Amino acid sequence: MTTKPYLTGHYTPVPDETTAVDLPVTGALPPELNGEYLRNGHNPKPGITPSHWFKGSGMLHGVRLENGRAQWYRNRWVKTPALDGAPLVREDGSIDLTASVAGTHIVEHGGRLLALQESNLPFEVTPELDTVGPFDFHGKLTSAMTAHPKQDPATGELHFFSYSPFPPHLTYYVASPEGHIIRSQVVNGSGPSLMHDFAITATKAVFLDLPVVFDPEETSGIPYRWHDDYPARIGVLDRIGTPHVTWIPVSQRALLHVTNAYDTPDGKIVLEGPAYDQASWATSWKWWTGAPGYPTAPVSGAIATRWLLDPATATATEQELDDLVTDFPTINEDRTGLPSDISYSVAFPGAGLDEFAIVKLNTTTGQRHLHRPGPDRHAGEAVFVPAAGATGEDDGYLLTIVSDLRANASQLLVLDAHDLSTTATVELPRRVPSGIHGSWIPDTHLTS
Template sequence: MDAETVARFELPGYLRSVPDEIEARDLPVTGTLPPELDGRYIRNGPNALPGTTSRHFQVGPGMLHGVRLRDGRAEWYRNRWVRTGSFEGRSLVRPDGTFDLTAPSANTHVIHHADRILALVEIGLPYEVAPDLSTVGPCDFGGALSTAMTAHPKQDPATGDLHFFGYGMRPPLLTYHRLDASGRLVHSREVAVPGPTLMHDFAVTEHHVVWLDLPMTFQRALLDRAIPYGWDEAYGARLGIMRHDVPDAAVQWFDIDPCFVFHVGNAHERDGRIVLDAVRYSPAEFTAMWDVLSRTVMPALDAPPVGRAHLHRWTLDPRRGTVTEHPLDDRAVEFPTLNDGRSGRPARHLYAVTGTEPLSRDECAIVKYDTATGAAVSHGLGPDTMIGEAVFVPRDDPGGEDDGWLMAIATARDGAASRLLVLDAADVRPVAAVDLPRGVPAGFHGSWIASAPEGG
């Protein structure tokens, strides 16, 4: 690639990888950090190694950015690469043609379950990391897990069980798994789907799994692309519901209008029906965005933004075999979150962010939805600040579903500086900001890990 082309395809500052791992202590704080916040905020995202040629913001080893909060202070920031097999130079495919599940970059999400911190990517095994963010190694739960693990598992707030799945390019194409609260893999079963579909997320209710079997499939003709999946109109689009408390329960499928969903907000059971709220892309918006995401380089910065998605609701009636759907809002949003204590149960409030579509020049904002009234309030960040996913952190003794805080990393559009924002979740009002010692590139998903163990 010549110098003129490289300059044209230069990533915007907020997407550019950082070159090293650093640590800083006693970070400056504006406002007042709630003293109840005792733990770590950790966010994951791809970060290319120095000297590599990839110019795509979704490609690269996972990098964790962490901030330790305690007693109203921001004790430290540190960032660490997740050292998977590919980070160490191993190929994703072994000499015998089999796929090495320990090799993919764990660059999408980070969660805490059964005293393990796990960095996740949907095409490989989870990687365990220590409280100081150093890599421990791949985790297959004592040899019980033989498929990839989604980056979007769901923890049942009543049982502590962790529901997840793995999908693949070859059989088994879709496998459902469940960990108990102690971290033991207690159930796995294959789920039949027509082809190798890309399933980024799913939903779980008190008694059901909700599958999203949508028209994105693995295609050998696209192996030269960064992500070898493409839109397949003939595949169809459907949602499936399956009892997770009945071993080998049948899946009931519902055909829906063609679309794609990266991220689910929540689902719950109501009067014998399943209600699913998620961020929906129309076929036109999704295929335009996917053309950008699947390239090995980004388009020029003067290209128009693509991939505007909207909060949408499907209501599935298993007794009648019918489904209805309608939009909940007309603004473009992504990264929906909620109070995880309401996961799979009726939840009045959802949170999302605006201005995240590829190459967007819109003002970023954090939006709070009231799903009971349809109302929404937002906190805008101005034209020069980009925002990531807003993670809900409940108060220790909450007085209501929205009694807590939202945490998100905000980065200057030119990448020069970043802050960890802490907002009151009730009215999306900033209460504190932690100045980070470097610009943190935009990433994907993160978690708050409360009462973190000592040692880092």
């Protein structure tokens, strides 16, 4: 039997939970880094082979930093019904929104740490990564929640959505800074497409209705497949005043992750993210499902792309921004929904790059910096943390966990966000599997 690629190499699951304290540090940890770096990822239990990368049970990895020390490392499965085999669809055909693998992301909002998977309710965990249970926003959320909510840096509100292959296909939510839902709206005109991410600007919410569409004949367990006859569209919804959505035709591309979006002075919207064409999506999907002929890395052919959307004319222009194969983009989240120039992404082998790297891209100047971890080393998503007294967009640090196959080890790297040089290295007690998304949670946002 062929071993699935997401259970081998950098993605080989760990078999248990562990805790280590007083971790060795090389270099100097910035004194303002007081909090926890938390990262989520798919880590099925020993003996279990999920049919798709996205179906593996979620495991959280955390490193606590305080006063220049790395106090502890912990890894914990998110204890959901799905961890013990409960299906999403019950025998009577109803959906169990608590049967989440909770393996895509972890965020903080309203003092709660929420492990996310887009087909389910969020799962709350403690700062020590113990599972509290599902969180339904005090009974107001009765559908699934995206794994990519956006917090408005001006208001502290959390914007998110629920999508479904069945009507209503798309519902938009806003939660207050304290975690109470204050807006719930069906977005008219949406279809049964895979909507993994979205964007906000200061005045709009931006939704992706692209050609990866619900298909019950897909056998991988994730029932979506590229349909080239499904017209790609991007929806622009007014956040302010009377809600109105404009659907804008775009070329046939797929987008898993948004980098950022923002308004322009003349009423247009800039949207950026790594885009897949049909061939690159099909190749990447082979890795995610372990199909014959899968590539060596989970991302193939995704290219940083910019759309300029004009709601007044329902038209768009598109521009490729770089030629590296990238995904998992991040920004300085203080710029969420606001004009920004700088993004950080994971670069995958391809397009002249023969190893994994972290890439910093300035989309205004075209300047690019690379951090190359080295042979057989895979740095995951890089999370930006502002430096004390920061004024510039890149005044801060990047946190990323590296999987090192040669040493069978991992480190938490703290990189200078200006030039991607290494500020500090924290040695972790085991090799941490390459994962998905994470967050830096400062002590001011943590509650016990």
